[in-house]
Amino acid sequence: MRAFFAIIIKDLRVRFSSPLELVFFILLPVVFTVVLSGVSMTGNRTGAQAPLVLLQDTVGSPASRAFGALLGQMPDVRVRGVTDPTALISTSEPDLLLSLTPPASTGGELPFTLTFKLSPWRGSAGATAHRVGDWLSAARTGAPAGTGPASAAPSTATAAAPEPSLTTGTLDAPSAAATGNAGQIITWALVPLLGLGAGFITERKRGTMRRVQTTPAPRSIVTAASVTAEMLGALVQMALLIGFGTLVFGLTWFSHPVELLMLSVAFCLAGAALGALLGALCRTSRQAGSLGLALAMVLAVFGGCWYPAAFFPASLRSVTKIDPAGWAMDGFLAVLSPSAATGPALRSTVLLLAFGVVVFILAALAARSRRAAVS
Amino acid sequence: MALFIIAWQDLKRALRDPVGLVMTLIVPLVLIVAIGLVAGNTPFQAAPVGGFDALSYIAPGMALFFMMLTVRQSAKTIAEDTDRGVRDRLRSAPIADISITAGSTVSHIVLLFLQLLVLIGISSLLYRLSWGPVGILVLICLVLAVCASGWVALLVSLGRTPSRINALGMVLTLTFGILSRSFAAVIPTSPWMDTLARITPNYWGQHAFFSLALGGGAASVLRDLGALGIMTAVLWVASALRTRRPSTTRR
Numbered sequence: 041m042r043a044f045f046a047i048i049i050k051d052l053r054v055r056f057s058s059p060l061e062l063v064f065f066i067l068l069p070v071v072f073t074v075v076l077s078g079v080s081m082t083g084n085r086t087g088a089q090a091p092l093v094l095l096q097d098t099v100g101s102p103a104s105r106a107f108g109a110l111l112g113q114m115p116d117v118r119v120r121g122v123t124d125p126t127a128l129i130s131t132s133e134p135d136l137l138l139s140l141t142p143p144a145s146t147g148g149e150l151p152f153t154l155t156f157k158l159s160p161w162r163g164s165a166g167a168t169a170h171r172v173g174d175w176l177s178a179a180r181t182g183a184p185a186g187t188g189p190a191s192a193a194p195s196t197a198t199a200a201a202p203e204p205s206l207t208t209g210t211l212d213a214p215s216a217a218a219t220g221n222a223g224q225i226i227t228w229a230l231v232p233l234l235g236l237g238a239g240f241i242t243e244r245k246r247g248t249m250r251r252v253q254t255t256p257a258p259r260s261i262v263t264a265a266s267v268t269a270e271m272l273g274a275l276v277q278m279a280l281l282i283g284f285g286t287l288v289f290g291l292t293w294f295s296h297p298v299e300l301l302m303l304s305v306a307f308c309l310a311g312a313a314l315g316a317l318l319g320a321l322c323r324t325s326r327q328a329g330s331l332g333l334a335l336a337m338v339l340a341v342f343g344g345c346w347y348p349a350a351f352f353p354a355s356l357r358s359v360t361k362i363d364p365a366g367w368a369m370d371g372f373l374a375v376l377s378p379s380a381a382t383g384p385a386l387r388s389t390v391l392l393l394a395f396g397v398v399v400f401i402l403a404a405l406a407a408r409s410r411r412a413a414v415s
Numbered sequence: 416m417a418l419f420i421i422a423w424q425d426l427k428r429a430l431r432d433p434v435g436l437v438m439t440l441i442v443p444l445v446l447i448v449a450i451g452l453v454a455g456n457t458p459f460q461a462a463p464v465g466g467f468d469a470l471s472y473i474a475p476g477m478a479l480f481f482m483m484l485t486v487r488q489s490a491k492t493i494a495e496d497t498d499r500g501v502r503d504r505l506r507s508a509p510i511a512d513i514s515i516t517a518g519s520t521v522s523h524i525v526l527l528f529l530q531l532l533v534l535i536g537i538s539s540l541l542y543r544l545s546w547g548p549v550g551i552l553v554l555i556c557l558v559l560a561v562c563a564s565g566w567v568a569l570l571v572s573l574g575r576t577p578s579r580i581n582a583l584g585m586v587l588t589l590t591f592g593i594l595s596r597s598f599a600a601v602i603p604t605s606p607w608m609d610t611l612a613r614i615t616p617n618y619w620g621q622h623a624f625f626s627l628a629l630g631g632g633a634a635s636v637l638r639d640l641g642a643l644g645i646m647t648a649v650l651w652v653a654s655a656l657r658t659r660r661p662s663t664t665r666r
Binding site: 058060061063064068071072075076324326327330331333334337338341342347352353355356 | 434435437438441442445446449450452453579582583585586589590593608
């Protein structure tokens with residue numbers, strides 16, 4: 041057991057021997073969290089601080105005017121009518137959302153196809169997107185506004201436009217700060233966890249692993265200690281970012297502390313297992329490092345860590361359901377939600393644990409067959 | 416002649432590296448496709464909106480983000496070659512020193528140019544993005560590739576060792592990406608962030624692509640290309656000065 045802890049401590053010392061590691065460990069994750077969360081450090085954005093939507097109404101029909109009027113009622117955005125879309129790049133507004141341009145080709149009357157380009161990035165603007173999506177769906181089906189499925193996807197209006205109305209129901213959706221904080225926690229923890237394989241290969245190539253194996257510590261202890269060191273590093277990083285989210289954004293991370301801890305450990309286990317598998321399958325540390333980075337980014341995007349999965353089209357949402365980063369994201373958002381039961385977090389924990397165990401077994405088998413082939 | 420042989424050999428080595436190709440082309444394409452779907456675009460269909468498509472901003476943003484990752488990799492390769500003694504061995508051949516450096520630089524410029532062109536081209540075909548005159552689009556890609564080669568030179572002169580270049584390059588890539596909003600057009604920023612973003616090639620590149628997508632034409636991208644040109648000159652002079660300093664000159 042002493043060997044186990046000694047290896048963990050030395051692995052962590054080696055990892056943090058360069059001050060640059062701290063940049064990746066805490067500085068950049070915090071910067072990304074703040075910027076991508078879209079939350080002002082001084083509080084909620086209201087009035088003049090609300091992000092700006094440029095609306096270029098090339099149609100000028102009652103329906104398009106109604107749409108503009110509806111958008112103008114939204115509390116979390118400001119709307120400015122423009123005649124020239126290049127205003128988008130010449131404006132000095134720091135908080136610019138995308139422009140909305142109903143096409144002129146339809147003759148100014150419904151039906152027209154309108155792609156709602158408001159960013160799904162931000163929680164508050166996302167709520168606006170939901171409401172406008174409802175209204176556009178209602179325009180298509182003739183149903184009362186607010187009763188259709190929430191959608192920020194392209195909507196085709198085929199019936200007369202309903203009177204614009206503002207849906208007043210509350211949305212139990214995660215805020216931009218919540219999705220930003222959780223998404224960045226997953227992304228930044230996943231990169232070094234998947235980099236575990238590159239470390240294994242470097243040790244294999246340099247012969248340091250063989251050297252360590254001449255000590256009384258068995259191979260399994262050495263490997264387990266290296267994996268644990270990486271997981272501990274990831275857990276500390278996650279704890280720091282969770283603390284940051286709690287202090288700066290006021291997120292309720294600790295409303296379900298036991299579930300949060302279990303979920304974090306299960307996520308680290310799943311990530312480390314994937315890293316170990318890469319280490320067993322790849323031939324060079326560069327292969328494992330690059331593929332680890334690529335896999336981390338792809339898993340994070342498809343898991344809804346960069347863009348909320350609620351805004352994904354149906355085809356993409358099915359990918360999220362088989363993505364460990366998506367499971368972790370679901371679990372973290374469930375932990376953060378004041379009204380959610382602990383069920384989704386536990387479900388994510390079980391999925392991640394099962395994934396981690398299966399992938400670790402695969403990694404062990406792959407490593408064994410590689411050793412057998414070499415000897 | 417030696418310059419072109421070195422450039423060709425370097426380029427062949429880069430193109431034959433499957434891991435490099437995955438990071439240079441496959442991963443950014445997967446991300447562009449995913450982000451396009453999230454932004455409401457449908458593959459092989461033009462966006463129904465009249466004047467503007469979010470992907471006109473995001474696709475170049477992702478391409479430029481991955482261009483900076485290639486910058487990091489190119490700088491690391493140069494440092495690895497120096498560590499292994501490849502450069503010293505080449506210097507013993509009857510080739511001028513300048514040909515070795517220039518050959519390597521040309522290969523990086525071609526690689527970065529091809530990367531940008533393929534990423535912008537495939538995303539444009541996939542999502543039917545309209546960029547206006549192709550000649551200007553190609554010119555923007557070329558100017559960006561030349562500018563990125565300046566960042567390669569600076570990284571090599573600053574980082575010295577492959578591991579330091581790797582870490583510095585990653586910091587640079589991520590910082591440039593977030594400053595210039597490469598991941599989405601709509602990340603809220605403060606004015607100081609917008610000002611700081613001007614030191615990144617991503618900012619000027621995205622601005623140029625965006626202006627072109629909005630039908631701005633050649634005149635609208637002149638300022639961006641000029642800024643990239645000045646940046647390239649500054650980077651090359653800075654890296655040359657840094658490399659000439661005795662304390663930082665290797666061997």
